[in-house]
Amino acid sequence: VWESEHMKYVLIGKGVAPLKAAITALDKAAFKGFYSFEWEKLWHPEIEEPELALASYPTAITELR
Template sequence: MIQAVRHPQVGVLWDVHHPFRFFSEPLADTYEKLKDRIRHVHLKNSVATDGGVRYTLMSHGDVPVVEVLRLLASGGYDGWIAFEWEKRWHPEIEEPEVALPDFIRVLRAAEAQLDIL
């Protein structure tokens, strides 16, 4: 659909978790398909379980956050990265007061590792 619309004001939201977790699509493949149209990024983390998915703190899941940031930086992305914390729909996860500082620590560590942010 995005290719058919070919308008500079039409872009995509890369919700990193969904193609990675639910379709096992490599991040680089997803990024390659979307890179020219990414206008916003959603980031959360999880681990796969026998019953599906368990959402985790950013530092405890297996979504490779550093790789996501490296891919975005490689294409010059300078937009927003939104932290998704779905406490309302998943009351068992940690409180936002725990999750947000953890997210910030992960991004700062990635910044130091990649020297990009």
């Protein structure tokens, strides 16, 4: 999410990236691989704790499908 002139990192599914469209395109292409999840708390100490981000990931992906 853009906040003024800076990007603000948010939990998956809470931002503006077209994740639903990306997942739909992968499904249409019969993608059989894995989705990966990266949460760079070390480089961005202001973001949510990894325990929260990782715990919310499965639900967010399910809701995007």
